[in-house]
Amino acid sequence: MHSVLSAETIEFQPIGDVRGELVALEGKRNIPFEIKRVYYMTGLSPEIPRGFHAHRKLEQIAICVMGSCRFILDDGRFRKEVWLRTSRQGLYIGNMVWREMHDFTRDCVLMVLASEVYDEADYIRDYEVFRSQASKDEKS
Numbered sequence: 001m002h003s004v005l006s007a008e009t010i011e012f013q014p015i016g017d018v019r020g021e022l023v024a025l026e027g028k029r030n031i032p033f034e035i036k037r038v039y040y041m042t043g044l045s046p047e048i049p050r051g052f053h054a055h056r057k058l059e060q061i062a063i064c065v066m067g068s069c070r071f072i073l074d075d076g077r078f079r080k081e082v083w084l085r086t087s088r089q090g091l092y093i094g095n096m097v098w099r100e101m102h103d104f105t106r107d108c109v110l111m112v113l114a115s116e117v118y119d120e121a122d123y124i125r126d127y128e129v130f131r132s133q134a135s136k137d138e139k140s
């Protein structure tokens with residue numbers, strides 16, 4: 001049963017010196033799954049949101065490596081909002097969490113680490129279908 005929404009921020013420890021900062025991301029170390037895919041988004045607009053889907057199995061970590069944006073996360077029972085404003089922080093998004101991304105700054109570069117390769121069959125892109133599946137999962 002999902003009693004708490006499976007989405008939380010993770011703090012990364014940057015390695016810094018006079019040359020700047022370096023953040024290392026390693027599967028099963030500071031990232032809670034093996035990383036099978038990395039993708040990133042650029043050329044984003046404040047007025048044009050993205051997302052509006054959930055994943056049946058996929059787990060991901062989203063990082064604003066530049067700029068900022070706002071996530072809305074919803075597991076069918078609970079809804080929360082998370083701002084990503086620093087590259088020192090990642091947002092873990094578990095499976096069966098509806099996500100929307102809003103308010104991208106023009107310089108935003110949103111990078112995502114994923115536990116699986118791309119599979120369109122893993123997406124639930126209709127909110128009512130998602131709600132109904134989430135409530136079935138909760139009962140089983």
Ligand code: T46
Pocket residue numbers: 037039050051052060062099112118
């Ligand atoms: C997610 C949020 C945070 C691919 O061909 N390969 C890929 O690895 C991805 C991620 C997407 N695509 C194709 C599928 C669509 O034709 O690229 C197009 C744009 O994808 P989508 O509309 O799903 O993009 P977003 O920004 O709504 O969602 C993306 C991820 O798809 C999704 O998994 O959780 O970012």
